Amino acid sequence: MTIMTRSAVHKRSTTDRIRKNVVSGRLSAVLILLPPALILFSLFVILPLVDAAYYSGFSWNGYGSPSDFVGTENYRRLLDHSVFHTALWNTAKLILVSLLVQMPLALGLALLVYRRTPTNTLFRLVFFLPYILAEVAAGLIWSFVFDGDYGITAMMFQALGEDSVYVLSDHQWAFPAIMTVIVWKYFGFHMMIYIAALQGVPNDLVEAARLEGARPRQIAWFVQIPMIKHALVVSGFFAIIGSLQIFDIIIPMTNGGPSNSTHTIVTYLYSFGLSRLNIGFGSAAAVVLFVLAIAIAFFYQRNTTREGQA
Amino acid sequence: MIAFNRPDCGHMVRRNLVAAIAVASVLGSVAAVADSSVRVLRVEVSDIEKQYYNDVVAEYEAQHPDVDVEFEYIANEAYKTRLPTLLQSDLRPDIYYSWGGEGLRDQVEAGFVRDLTEPMQEGWKELYPESAVSAFTLDGRVYGAPLYATVVGFWVNTALTDQAGIDVEALKTWQDLEAAVAALKDKGITPVVVGAKDGWPMHFYWGALATRLAGGDGIEAARNGENGGFTGDAFVRAGEMLQEFAQLEPFQSGFMSTTYERASAMFGDGEAALHLMGDWDYLPSRERSVSGEGVPDENLEFIAFPTVAEGAGNTHSFGGMNGFAVTRGASDEAIDFLRFLLNEENQREAARRGIFVPVAHGSEEELLTPYARRAADILAESTFHQVFLDQALGTSVGATVNDISADLAQGVTTPEEAAERVEEAWQFR
Numbered sequence: 206m207t208i209m210t211r212s213a214v215h216k217r218s219t220t221d222r223i224r225k226n227v228v229s230g231r232l233s234a235v236l237i238l239l240p241p242a243l244i245l246f247s248l249f250v251i252l253p254l255v256d257a258a259y260y261s262g263f264s265w266n267g268y269g270s271p272s273d274f275v276g277t278e279n280y281r282r283l284l285d286h287s288v289f290h291t292a293l294w295n296t297a298k299l300i301l302v303s304l305l306v307q308m309p310l311a312l313g314l315a316l317l318v319y320r321r322t323p324t325n326t327l328f329r330l331v332f333f334l335p336y337i338l339a340e341v342a343a344g345l346i347w348s349f350v351f352d353g354d355y356g357i358t359a360m361m362f363q364a365l366g367e368d369s370v371y372v373l374s375d376h377q378w379a380f381p382a383i384m385t386v387i388v389w390k391y392f393g394f395h396m397m398i399y400i401a402a403l404q405g406v407p408n409d410l411v412e413a414a415r416l417e418g419a420r421p422r423q424i425a426w427f428v429q430i431p432m433i434k435h436a437l438v439v440s441g442f443f444a445i446i447g448s449l450q451i452f453d454i455i456i457p458m459t460n461g462g463p464s465n466s467t468h469t470i471v472t473y474l475y476s477f478g479l480s481r482l483n484i485g486f487g488s489a490a491a492v493v494l495f496v497l498a499i500a501i502a503f504f505y506q507r508n509t510t511r512e513g514q515a
Numbered sequence: 516m517i518a519f520n521r522p523d524c525g526h527m528v529r530r531n532l533v534a535a536i537a538v539a540s541v542l543g544s545v546a547a548v549a550d551s552s553v554r555v556l557r558v559e560v561s562d563i564e565k566q567y568y569n570d571v572v573a574e575y576e577a578q579h580p581d582v583d584v585e586f587e588y589i590a591n592e593a594y595k596t597r598l599p600t601l602l603q604s605d606l607r608p609d610i611y612y613s614w615g616g617e618g619l620r621d622q623v624e625a626g627f628v629r630d631l632t633e634p635m636q637e638g639w640k641e642l643y644p645e646s647a648v649s650a651f652t653l654d655g656r657v658y659g660a661p662l663y664a665t666v667v668g669f670w671v672n673t674a675l676t677d678q679a680g681i682d683v684e685a686l687k688t689w690q691d692l693e694a695a696v697a698a699l700k701d702k703g704i705t706p707v708v709v710g711a712k713d714g715w716p717m718h719f720y721w722g723a724l725a726t727r728l729a730g731g732d733g734i735e736a737a738r739n740g741e742n743g744g745f746t747g748d749a750f751v752r753a754g755e756m757l758q759e760f761a762q763l764e765p766f767q768s769g770f771m772s773t774t775y776e777r778a779s780a781m782f783g784d785g786e787a788a789l790h791l792m793g794d795w796d797y798l799p800s801r802e803r804s805v806s807g808e809g810v811p812d813e814n815l816e817f818i819a820f821p822t823v824a825e826g827a828g829n830t831h832s833f834g835g836m837n838g839f840a841v842t843r844g845a846s847d848e849a850i851d852f853l854r855f856l857l858n859e860e861n862q863r864e865a866a867r868r869g870i871f872v873p874v875a876h877g878s879e880e881e882l883l884t885p886y887a888r889r890a891a892d893i894l895a896e897s898t899f900h901q902v903f904l905d906q907a908l909g910t911s912v913g914a915t916v917n918d919i920s921a922d923l924a925q926g927v928t929t930p931e932e933a934a935e936r937v938e939e940a941w942q943f944r
Contacts, residue, residue: 213929263658264943265909266621266911266944267600268599268600268601268602268603268621268622268624268625268627269603269625269626282943353768353769353772353774354769354773368768369768369769371768371769371771371772373772374712374770374771374772376925376927460712462712462771462921463771463772463921463923463925464918464922464925464927464928465918476914477914479596480592480595480596480910480914481910481911481914482595482599482621482909482910482911483595483911
């Protein structure tokens with residue numbers, strides 16, 4: 206009985222709501238405003254995705270329409286390919302270095318320069334400068350820095366009277382060099398997020414802590430960082446998604462070399478899919494990248510929002 | 516959501532931009548008033564070469580007032596990635612630049628290329644040597660016509676080899692080369708410079724060695740899966756020889772981070788005695804050198820790639836064969852123009868201007884520099900001209916060949932593994 210009434214009430218409220226929306230014009234607003242967005246989204250996001258998933262089942266070089274259906278062969282080859290393993294591991298390293306080196310560095314600097322003074326403004330600008338540079342330009346600049354023949358590295362070693370080193374052609378050091386550049390390139394961006402958040406921390410909390418006798422490090426650790434947790438969560442998300450997308454810096458620095466040891470998933474996709482005209486194979490890599498990105502984004506959002514609510 | 520696709524979108528934007536520019540320029544050319552138009556797509560070239568095409572077009576248009584010919588240029592890498600899309604669009608050119616080989620085969624099999632067998636019968640094919648036409652021949656049908664050939668050999672700085680007491684004239688075999696490397700190292704001279712960062716310059720070693728060892732027939736047989744395909748003895752041996760050579764440490768330090776351009780400049784600056792490169796590097800190397808003078812002519816030699824013991828391809832040459840193909844649906848005027856562009860007189864003119872080593876019989880007489888003539892001689896003496904493996908085997912297998920060549924030179928793979936990787940890429944092309 207009670208159940209029936211409740212469902213009846215529920216039903217009535219639903220129809221009421223629809224009727225109210227129709228009368229208030231909200232429904233027509235939805236009908237008018239939603240389709241353009243939906244069409245654009247399906248046309249430029251969903252459709253290419255479905256296309257890529259479809260192509261990934263074919264051995265196809267981009268000529269004509271795909272006809273040589275190979276099933277899951279592209280995925281099998283992809284997962285067996287040692288260069289793909291390297292690319293995955295490199296991408297993981299980028300995520301780790303972004304989270305464990307770049308973010309703490311950015312946070313530390315943000316804590317030093319967040320107050321509004323002219324000197325701080327200058328430092329903020331200097332720290333933010335790398336982020337303003339175009340990625341390709343930054344990659345080229347650093348390939349010059351690391352150059353063992355004519356670059357800054359060469360000059361340093363010549364001044365010391367030593368044989369020059371060739372960082373970017375060294376299997377062991379090429380990727381650490383890239384990671385350094387990526388930290389250098391993006392820490393300013395994260396620092397800016399933290400500065401904005403730190404400036405929003407009520408000053409009386411900091412004052413109160415200081416009156417209680419807290420030292421600056423304790424204030425940062427127990428007051429400021431907990432207060433900007435939301436900013437840390439957002440910047441962490443950007444750091445992870447950004448790491449999955451790294452491409453423009455690697456191409457001018459090493460182009461994935463030496464011996465394909467510095468590929469990320471995206472440069473791998475580009476070299477082995479697009480430049481080699483293996484569109485089917487490249488699509489399979491793209492699908493894997495997409496699934497990874499979605500999975501990470503989903504888990505990250507779910508876990509961090511849950512923490513945020515608690 | 517859109518954020519995840521950002522890198523892809525970035526490419527697409529850039530690639531689309533290239534396409535848009537191509538489309539816009541092509542559209543612009545269509546607008547010119549003429550009864551019929553012929554659009555030619557060419558990889559970006561030097562201004563001298565563009566001027567050459569402009570002159571040829573002007574002459575042709577003067578003879579055929581009703582035909583309008585337009586040349587379009589796209590940068591090398593963009594050309595390779597855009598071509599499949601362009602050929603499938605309504606904006607496909609009538610004539611396009613081609614390297615022959617597997618790339619052309621893909622285009623032919625997809626039905627984009629006009630068969631030139633019949634038109635070339637009528638006294639056209641005879642202008643060129645057999646090997647030039649065969650680069651564009653698939654299963655007995657001709658799908659393209661040659662423009663110029665390139666040949667890979669060692670550029671030698673004799674000022675440096677003389678210091679090490681090396682007789683360049685007597686440098687004929689692979690053992691001679693290895694001995695020369697040792698002698699140069701003893702004198703503290705960098706024996707060889709290579710632009711390995713670009714991949715393809717290192718592929719010259721593996722490719723030329725494979726050509727020497729297996730011969731053109733052996734490579735053809737490997738393509739057909741005979742004698743174990745690319746895992747056959749000759750290809751493993753090519754890897755072994757490259758690896759043994761690399762163990763002598765003949766290359767400049769940090770060779771994996773040197774581009775072709777820099778290697779070419781370093782040779783021009785006299786920083787190394789040898790440079791395995793195409794015959795085209797004469798002017799580029801000079802222009803890229805610090806002085807702008809390069810290695811003086813009296814100290815510069817261009818020699819053929821050394822022969823190897825028991826090589827089936829010791830009389831073969833290794834290099835490029837570049838030409839044009841005509842798209843299906845292109846007008847007969849397009850074929851007529853192509854025939855005009857590639858006729859003997861225009862080939863001679865290209866030689867006279869020193870643009871490239873043309874292929875038409877007799878046109879090498881016009882070549883100005885001894886180096887271009889040397890290249891022409893190597894081609895003339897050769898019984899088979901093997902096209903670069905990174906082109907003959909198609910984009911994908913070619914990239915693998917470049918990769919394994921660099922890996923072998925660095926000693927991070929074994930010759931057997933390298934050969935298997937090529938075979939695997941060939942199977943899955």
